[in-house]
Structures are given as C-alpha cells and as structure tokens.
Amino acid sequence: MSAARSFDPGRPWLAPYAPRAASMAASLAQGHDAAAVLSNAAPGIELPAGPLRFVQPDAAPAGEAYEAFIFRTAQVPTRDDLHDFFNGLVWLHFPRAKQRLNELQAGEIARAGIGATRGPLRDALTVFDENGAVLDAPAALWQALLARDWPRLFVSERARWHEARLLVFGHALLEKLAMPRKALTAHVLWAPGAIRSIAIDDAAIAAALAPSHLAAKPFAPLPVLGVPGWWPANEVPGFYDDVAVFRPPRSPRH
Known part of the structure; x- marks a missing residue:
C-alpha cells in the first residue's frame, strides 16, 4: 500500500493518531493488508454486534448498505487505500463517536431506506x-x-x-x-x-x-x-x- 507511506504522522493534525499511525504505516509498507493491520490493532473494542473488525471491501452482501452492514456485523469493509486506512484509524481512536455516527446512519436507513437524497440528518452525519x-x-x-x-x-x-x-x-x-x-x-x-x-x-x-x-x-x-x-x-x-x-x-x- 504505497499510499500509506505518503503521509507524515508527525503533522500537528495527526497528533492524536500519530503513535499508532506510524507503527501501522510501517506494517503496511511491509506489504500487509490494511484490513488485517487495522483489525490487529482493534482487540478490546466492542460494538453492540460484536468485536470491531476490518474486513475486505466485498464482505458486505450485494444490496446491503455500508452503514447497515457495519451496524449488523461490527465489521468495517476496508479497501487498501489511504481513505479507508484513515477511516479505520479514527475507529480505533474514537470508537464511541464512530459507533454513534453508525447507529444514527443505520437507524435512518432502516426508517427511510436508501433514496436519491440522504435527508438532513444523514447528510450532516456524512x-x-x-x-x-x-x-x-x-x-x-x-x-x-x-x-x-x-x-x-x-x-x-x-x-x-x-x-x-x-x-x-x-x-x-x-x-x-x-x-x-x-x-x-x-x-x-x-x-x-x-x-x-x-x-x-x-x-x-x-x-x-x-x-x-x-x-x-x-x-x-x-x-x-x-x-x-x-x-x-x-x-x-x-x-x-x-x-x-x-x-x-x-x-x-x-
């Protein structure tokens, strides 16, 4: 994952994430998969559906919304790129806040489904x-x-x-x-x-x-x-x- 080597964990805005980000970036640079690296750092983080895990991006069944799948399984589909790496990093550091966002998203999806527009709450959450x-x-x-x-x-x-x-x-x-x-x-x-x-x-x-x-x-x-x-x-x-x-x-x- 070459993208993981393209950020500097010493930047001021990464201070809350830096120690873990630096060590995981080293693992990624050695060729380890992002989902596996993030999952290895996640033991002890429990969500209502089970322990937090990061899985391959095709793990969710076809037709199931991303947020609904996470809420149902405690599994976060994770591509091997910098975008999803940082998503996982935020999950590891702020699991309660991320869980709150996820449960609100999943609740809105259960209530209104997936339409052409998200609605004001889902839009703000996103x-x-x-x-x-x-x-x-x-x-x-x-x-x-x-x-x-x-x-x-x-x-x-x-x-x-x-x-x-x-x-x-x-x-x-x-x-x-x-x-x-x-x-x-x-x-x-x-x-x-x-x-x-x-x-x-x-x-x-x-x-x-x-x-x-x-x-x-x-x-x-x-x-x-x-x-x-x-x-x-x-x-x-x-x-x-x-x-x-x-x-x-x-x-x-x-």
Whole structure:
C-alpha cells in the first residue's frame, strides 16, 4: 500500500493518531493488508454486534448498505487505500463517536431506506464523518469563526489558541491533508469540554452528536492550515488575506 507511506504522522493534525499511525504505516509498507493491520490493532473494542473488525471491501452482501452492514456485523469493509486506512484509524481512536455516527446512519436507513437524497440528518452525519472536526475553544474564538472574522480569529485573538484544541475527525479530510493545501477546509462542530489538552474524550464527542443538533447543520467552515502552529506559512503577514480561502461572511439576503 504505497499510499500509506505518503503521509507524515508527525503533522500537528495527526497528533492524536500519530503513535499508532506510524507503527501501522510501517506494517503496511511491509506489504500487509490494511484490513488485517487495522483489525490487529482493534482487540478490546466492542460494538453492540460484536468485536470491531476490518474486513475486505466485498464482505458486505450485494444490496446491503455500508452503514447497515457495519451496524449488523461490527465489521468495517476496508479497501487498501489511504481513505479507508484513515477511516479505520479514527475507529480505533474514537470508537464511541464512530459507533454513534453508525447507529444514527443505520437507524435512518432502516426508517427511510436508501433514496436519491440522504435527508438532513444523514447528510450532516456524512459531512461530519468525512470532513468534520471538533473544536474545544473559548467562546470568543467560536464567535469569530462563526462570523468569519479571520483577522480576529487568527490575529488579534491568536494567543487564545493556546486555550483551544482542534481535532480533525473526518477521514476524507485526513486523507486530503496527506498532501496539504491551503484551501482544505473542515466542517467544525463546537464541543466545549470535549477535548482536554491532547487527551480526547471519545464519550464527550459521541454525546455531542445529537440528531436534532446535527440535522440543523451546526458546522462552521475552517481552513485548517490557518490554525496557529499547524502550518509555517500562516506566520507570514498576509496569509489570511487570501479571500479565495478565507472567505468573507455571506451577504444577507434581501
């Protein structure tokens, strides 16, 4: 799996995952299959349907939805690529949060089936699972983010980022960050108290995933390479002046 060698586990956004990611990347580089490597790291993680396992991508019966299969079997179909590797890595570190997302997805599928559109809740669940991040930060930073007041968020309030922690949860975003680009943007969920220093409270994140809250799409867009300490270029004056990335607030509709 050559893709597993194309990311740097020392990146700041990978700090919660780094030790395990580095050791598993070494196993993958030796030619071991991603599903087997992830499964070997999963003993002790129990889901309602049984112990968490990572299986080949064709393990699910034809016609059964991916999320429904995981809910029924506790098995995660896993392709041998970086996208599914990061999905497995998030499962290993945050099993309660991932289980919560899965049970909500499976519940919606059981209720409404698979249609042309997902509906507001499944759409929000998918956005967070693929591209989400969790921010535990002072209210002043969250308000600046909601307002897209980038100078306040990243310049005048820069020192307050020492009181904040941002967890990149979405596995598709982690995959994209293997080749960092300034425009990469997370859908951020504010969860005060969910992250304590570098130790992440899996249960608190799971508790923040309330269906009614998620269905309202409570996410704020955050270009992640703007986070202080995450990218050397953001120390340079003018980094945040790029309106193609740090977009101004939307004008109110009349």
